[in-house]
Amino acid sequence: MVRNPERRTALVDAAIEVLAHEGARGLTFRAVDTRACVPVGTASNYFANRDDLFMQAGARITDRMTPDPVGVEEAMRPAPSRELVTELMRWLVQRMAADRTGYLAMLELRLEATRRPALRDRLNRTFRANLDESARFHREAGLPGDADAFLVLYLAMTGLLLEHFTLPDVLTGSDTVGAPHTDAVLNRLVETIVTRIIPAG
Template identity: 65%
Template sequence: MVRNPERRTALVDAAIEVLAREGARGLTFRAVDSEAKVPPGTASNYFTSRDDLFTQAGRHIHVRMTPDPAEVSEAMRPAPSRELVASLMHWLLRRIVKERTGYLAMLELRLEATRRPELREALTEAIRADLEANIRFHLDAGLPGDADTVRLLYFAMTGLLVEHLTLPGVLGEDEGAAERLVQMVVDRVLGS
């Protein structure tokens, strides 16, 4: 197997782009090579199978979607409060909308994980670790609520993001609907 970490990362990023645009059926070595603008056959030198490509994309997508630590530090400057939690949830919405491709690819990976045990294992491990890290972050930062608060926010925001990115018309014609729903989620989970 070829060992060029930069090329592997470029190929996995290309796979994420293909997933978001074409879906799981469109994720082929040829499509990844084309998206990455590398010679035909390159992806097959880096991944043993399509399953391997899916699994590597599933492991990498969280790296791609993780915010820059400097941005996190800036977002955390205000004192811990309900308002800060709301601000962080609004920031999450803006980040996901900005990284729409990555989130859509994540949804494709989640669906594909129902059919691919190795991918399911990789995604479950990554998402569980991410959720646990978010819980620790929330508690360590002294934000209001407990671990269950973070879980409720996570699951409510996940559902909102799926609708907002895939079927925005469900929320209506009003462009501010998603932002208002984020505020309502925070208000209801933390109590008014």
């Protein structure tokens, strides 16, 4: 059977929506069909089983989260500095916020990977490759901070994003009177993280 690649992409995007809104347990072929507004049984024609659906969703999220090369080139025009690292981290937060659904779906996949060895192996390889590529980019771009500083920055930003997308009130204090706007709080936190980790020179 000839399958439509555009429809496959639409189905995987629907699976990502299901993951983000209903969790990994809610990710069924029927749920994907419903979210994609296609006839029941469509998803089962495109994916061998739920494991395949999890794998395809992970690959698609990675693709969606990869920055556009033109945007990277534009962002890297200023000279390497701690200030540039701060702007790059702010851009990272903005990109993740622009695809909040994708980020939440990836968190669901990470949790599901603790129960599915094949998915865990796939995500380990993907995240390790992304981490290595980001470290290489940091080094070759001449950005300040050695390998250890880069790794600590990665871990700090991962924690910041996790907190922001799951329990944002912890960081913003939005339940208090006169709390700062979320964007302002995030910008300040990003600057604090970079300043404490990356050397000025």
